[in-house]
Amino acid sequence: MNIIVCIKQVPDAKDVRLDPKTNTMAREGVESIMNPFDRHALEEAVRLKEQHGGTVTVVSMGPPQAEAVLRDAVACGADEAVLVSDRAFAGADTWATTYTLGKAIEKVAPFDLILCGKQAIDGDTAQVGPGLAKRLNIPYVSYARKITGLVNGVLSLQRLMDDGYDEVEIPLPGLLTVVKEINEPRVPSLKGKMKAKKLSIKKFTATDIGADADSIGLPGSTTQVVKVFAPVFKGERAMLEGTVDEQVEQLLNKLEPYL
Amino acid sequence: MLRVDIEACIGCGVCEEECTFAAIEVIDGVAVVNEKCTLCGSCVDSCEAEALSIETKEKVVQADLSAWSGIMIFAEYRQGKVVPVSYELLGIGRQLADQQKVRLSAVLLGADLGEAAKDLIAYGADTVYQVDDPALEYFTDEIYGNILEDLALEKKPEVVLAGATAIGRSFIPLVATALATGLTADCTQLAIRPEDGVLLQTRPAFGGNIMATIECPHTRPQMATVRPRVMKAAPHDPQRKGEIINYKPQAERLQSKVKVLRNVLEEQDQVNITEGDIIVAGGRGLDNEKGFALIKQLADVVGGAVGASRAAVDSQWIAYPHQVGQTGKTVNPKLYIACGISGAIQHVVGMQSADTIVAINKDPHAPIFDVATYGIVGDLFEVVPKLIEKIKEKRG
Ligand SMILES: Cc1cc2nc3c(=O)[nH]c(=O)nc-3n(C[C@H](O)[C@H](O)[C@H](O)COP(=O)(O)OP(=O)(O)OC[C@H]3O[C@@H](n4cnc5c(N)ncnc54)[C@H](O)[C@@H]3O)c2cc1C
Ligand SMILES: Nc1ncnc2c1ncn2[C@@H]1O[C@H](COP(=O)(O)O)[C@@H](O)[C@H]1O
Numbered sequence: 114m115n116i117i118v119c120i121k122q123v124p125d126a127k128d129v130r131l132d133p134k135t136n137t138m139a140r141e142g143v144e145s146i147m148n149p150f151d152r153h154a155l156e157e158a159v160r161l162k163e164q165h166g167g168t169v170t171v172v173s174m175g176p177p178q179a180e181a182v183l184r185d186a187v188a189c190g191a192d193e194a195v196l197v198s199d200r201a202f203a204g205a206d207t208w209a210t211t212y213t214l215g216k217a218i219e220k221v222a223p224f225d226l227i228l229c230g231k232q233a234i235d236g237d238t239a240q241v242g243p244g245l246a247k248r249l250n251i252p253y254v255s256y257a258r259k260i261t262g263l264v265n266g267v268l269s270l271q272r273l274m275d276d277g278y279d280e281v282e283i284p285l286p287g288l289l290t291v292v293k294e295i296n297e298p299r300v301p302s303l304k305g306k307m308k309a310k311k312l313s314i315k316k317f318t319a320t321d322i323g324a325d326a327d328s329i330g331l332p333g334s335t336t337q338v339v340k341v342f343a344p345v346f347k348g349e350r351a352m353l354e355g356t357v358d359e360q361v362e363q364l365l366n367k368l369e370p371y372l
Numbered sequence: 373m374l375r376v377d378i379e380a381c382i383g384c385g386v387c388e389e390e391c392t393f394a395a396i397e398v399i400d401g402v403a404v405v406n407e408k409c410t411l412c413g414s415c416v417d418s419c420e421a422e423a424l425s426i427e428t429k430e431k432v433v434q435a436d437l438s439a440w441s442g443i444m445i446f447a448e449y450r451q452g453k454v455v456p457v458s459y460e461l462l463g464i465g466r467q468l469a470d471q472q473k474v475r476l477s478a479v480l481l482g483a484d485l486g487e488a489a490k491d492l493i494a495y496g497a498d499t500v501y502q503v504d505d506p507a508l509e510y511f512t513d514e515i516y517g518n519i520l521e522d523l524a525l526e527k528k529p530e531v532v533l534a535g536a537t538a539i540g541r542s543f544i545p546l547v548a549t550a551l552a553t554g555l556t557a558d559c560t561q562l563a564i565r566p567e568d569g570v571l572l573q574t575r576p577a578f579g580g581n582i583m584a585t586i587e588c589p590h591t592r593p594q595m596a597t598v599r600p601r602v603m604k605a606a607p608h609d610p611q612r613k614g615e616i617i618n619y620k621p622q623a624e625r626l627q628s629k630v631k632v633l634r635n636v637l638e639e640q641d642q643v644n645i646t647e648g649d650i651i652v653a654g655g656r657g658l659d660n661e662k663g664f665a666l667i668k669q670l671a672d673v674v675g676g677a678v679g680a681s682r683a684a685v686d687s688q689w690i691a692y693p694h695q696v697g698q699t700g701k702t703v704n705p706k707l708y709i710a711c712g713i714s715g716a717i718q719h720v721v722g723m724q725s726a727d728t729i730v731a732i733n734k735d736p737h738a739p740i741f742d743v744a745t746y747g748i749v750g751d752l753f754e755v756v757p758k759l760i761e762k763i764k765e766k767r768g
Binding site for chain 1: 407409410510557572578635638646674
């Protein structure tokens, strides 16, 4: 079973704060991490490989620094890594991203399964997985929380919904996006770390994947960010003082409208 | 690319100040752009010397944008009921349609729809396109996507909205990709610019730490998913008139490669935490499963849903669908009561937009107090039982 995992490098949430006065992002060293959901996607891919054989290839579109998350993925069990990187990709929205990833994946093909995280924690869009499936014209299932079987090229799984879960079957090749509940990711092994150090990462530019210049980056995007600003939070901020009884009494008065 | 006209640049540094992403620096008297640039364009507007510009190729504008008119919403129907966010979509949809002087339509898909279409009209729809078919008994991305795609191509609405629910967020990207148009996820504010009819879509990014306004300038329809509980539903008026059209998809559009065998409702998850007015949430401070039972008691008394920090979920005191935060759910209740939760940023990004936040924590320095409307420093095992008792007392 050949599995591709799409991995995005994202800024660590704890570093991302907008200063409401200056409207700028904190400038001191913002650390980059592997998108947490993608770590679960990777773990699931490695488990499937361990069970059914095959290879796991991780693919990321991003700046040269994104190589770090690819090496991290190799340390955790991926076999091959592809970095799709070109200045011309800058400013891509999800439409341009799925085009670019789709083109890169066509070069990596054949594959049986593509795994994505449910969403990336920077944009929180959850659009790349489904959009990518459409680009590649393969079926997909979002929010996979448990894979229950693989028989004759059909994968059975549970899909998390707002009110419970659905039991679904998807014929391969197909694409899944995964939620955190699906597994507990492993930490890198020593052997994995050695491999990650040595592995040469394939690099694809826009030309390498045969991308049409009008379909990538900002020119290829259907949406444009026109304004960025700090959120305003409503209401007062108060600490309630006094004995427990007094605090509870004050709180009850404050919460009157809700109770 | 962001281009700096070196001749024009006066090195004033206004762009450096303006840039949210620290992507511009004035070096030796000229602005220099680094790789953090997201091409958002705020600096371009701020530059009085007009030295900055964003280079894009002239867009091939999709043939005649003005051929697209009307607002279309996707009305979600699950377990025999219209999902509440659908009424909220009709509320904002009505506003936009009235402003544009166009019609508001709703797309209703399901099996055994009963009177649901009439209900949508009472809440503001002018037209309901409904497909009542056994093939729609369960939600599948492909079939739902096919039908909405076909309807959008046929009716040509300028705007298509859906709820940012599990279902909406799953299949709407399929439709947007098929229609080769832009999609903005999880909007909390929508407005149409009167001059050119462009939909201004505002949404939180980076877990709500920043807000971004997004446009889809060159393609139609303009598509967005809208966060539940943010928009106001229009009042219910049973006298409202509208038309109900039974839409017949082609047979092959009712086929899905993905098969849904069954839908399992989880009893403890009957209360979907993204829909409740009140959430009582517990964290590691509750010590154990028994402690966590206290949260459930309080939730019962105030008629709220139960939320949890990841620490509580990881300890298996409660199931993952109750987790609030970056890797759980984003909630937007009127009241959020956090008990024994430290307020790590990954938790806070999931609940900071609640109207009122109450925090109960014994550590006065816990970061949860930075976002709390009302904070109580104290032992939750003292405070919460007293709170339950007093509320019961009050109610007699
Ligand atoms: C990639 C990533 C994603 C994450 N996603 C999420 C997410 O989606 N949601 C989430 O919640 N977390 C998430 N986390 C974890 C997050 O960083 C915190 O670890 C977690 O939120 C802590 O949970 P807690 O507040 O319950 O526990 P703690 O941080 O251990 O806090 C417990 C609090 O209870 C207080 N307390 C203890 N006893 C009492 C008492 N008797 N009375 C009153 N107060 C008491 C303590 O003072 C303390 O402040 C994520 C972390 C990472 C790295
Ligand atoms: N630039 C990228 N490179 C590789 N994978 C990506 C990229 N952007 C998004 N993805 C994948 O798509 C998922 C959803 O991302 P998003 O739609 O941005 O929320 C992520 O969890 C990744 O698996």
